[in-house]
Amino acid sequence: MTPNEPDAAPAVSPASQTQRLVESRELFRGENEILISHGDAIYRMKITRQGKLILNK
Known part of the structure; x- marks a missing residue:
């Protein structure tokens, strides 16, 4: 599946845009x-x- 296909999943989901990534x-x-x-x-x-x-714990 290539990014130009209509069925392709977005590279970044909306939920991950609001989450902080810590290495x-x-x-x-x-x-x-x-x-x-x-x-x-x-x-x-x-x-x-x-x-x-x-x-x-």
């Missing part, structure tokens, strides 16, 4: 783990050896 490298700044404060709870986000993210 993980900006959050982690070279570290493999960060703590996130959310309300009264502290969460731990880690980058696994496979490059995936895990969030734990």
